[in-house]
Amino acid sequence: QTVVTQEPSLTVSPGGTVTLTCASSTGAVTSVYYPNWFQQKPGQAPRALIYSTSNKHSWTPARFSGSLLGGKAALTLSGVQPEDEAEYYCLIYYGGVWVFGGGTKLTVL
Amino acid sequence: EVQLVESGGGLGQPGGSLRLSCAASGFTFSSYWMHWVRQAPGKGLVWVSRINSDGSSTSYADSVKGRFTISRDNAKNTVYLQMNSLRGEDTAVYYCARVPVGSWAWSDPWGQGTLVTVSS
Numbered sequence: 001q002t003v004v005t006q007e008p009s010l011t012v013s014p015g016g017t018v019t020l021t022c023a024s025s026t027g028a029v030t031s032v033y034y035p036n037w038f039q040q041k042p043g044q045a046p047r048a049l050i051y052s053t054s055n056k057h058s059w060t061p062a063r064f065s066g067s068l069l070g071g072k073a074a075l076t077l078s079g080v081q082p083e084d085e086a087e088y089y090c091l092i093y094y095g096g097v098w099v100f101g102g103g104t105k106l107t108v109l
Numbered sequence: 110e111v112q113l114v115e116s117g118g119g120l121g122q123p124g125g126s127l128r129l130s131c132a133a134s135g136f137t138f139s140s141y142w143m144h145w146v147r148q149a150p151g152k153g154l155v156w157v158s159r160i161n162s163d164g165s166s167t168s169y170a171d172s173v174k175g176r177f178t179i180s181r182d183n184a185k186n187t188v189y190l191q192m193n194s195l196r197g198e199d200t201a202v203y204y205c206a207r208v209p210v211g212s213w214a215w216s217d218p219w220g221q222g223t224l225v226t227v228s229s
Contacts, residue, residue: 036213045204048217091154097168098144099156
């Protein structure tokens with residue numbers, strides 16, 4: 001069973017930069033896994049942020065960026081805002097099925 | 110305005126069945142693959158199933174394979190999830206989501222979700 005692993009929690013100061021990562025139990029994450037990233041705030045449905053590794057949706061704030069870093073998918077937030085405090089999930093494609101990571105709770109403090 | 114509205118959740122008996130629906134509006138439904146994703150209370154997101162644009166191809170997470178069936182009616186702009194042999198671990202909020210044909214971009218908005226509780 002494929003497992004996708006994210007940091008359980010991270011803390012960042014307002015205005016700071018933080019990188020969340022997403023690792024696959026099958027090996028290095030590459031572009032053919034089409035990583036997507038989502039933000040979810042309490043009581044709300046998830047919101048799509050990034051698709052196919054690094055592409056932003058029209059509604060994605062410029063401070064969010066996606067990349068591949070050391071064999072993992074990565075989501076970087078630059079100039080973090082208080083409203084960025086949320087749970088973040090990556091989603092990886094494995095040839096017909098998709099697997100979410102366990103999520104990273106980002107605290108802005 | 111793009112909308113996905115899930116319904117059909119509620120209390121289900123262990124071993125019983127429920128059928129979820131997701132009604133879509135505001136976009137060309139037949140141009141999207143549709144997915145179901147669930148989230149147990151206080152837990153993370155779990156991908157459940159997907160169906161292609163014309164309903165000819167489906168896939169499932171191992172945890173629901175053989176028990177759940179996804180289908181769609183493009184004339185009604187609706188995707189369904191038939192849930193059989195329900196288990197306690199199926200208790201979750203179920204969301205539907207869309208991905209354009211030929212794309213890997215999971216898009217917004219998602220539906221508000223429908224809560225399924227499996228309990229005797």
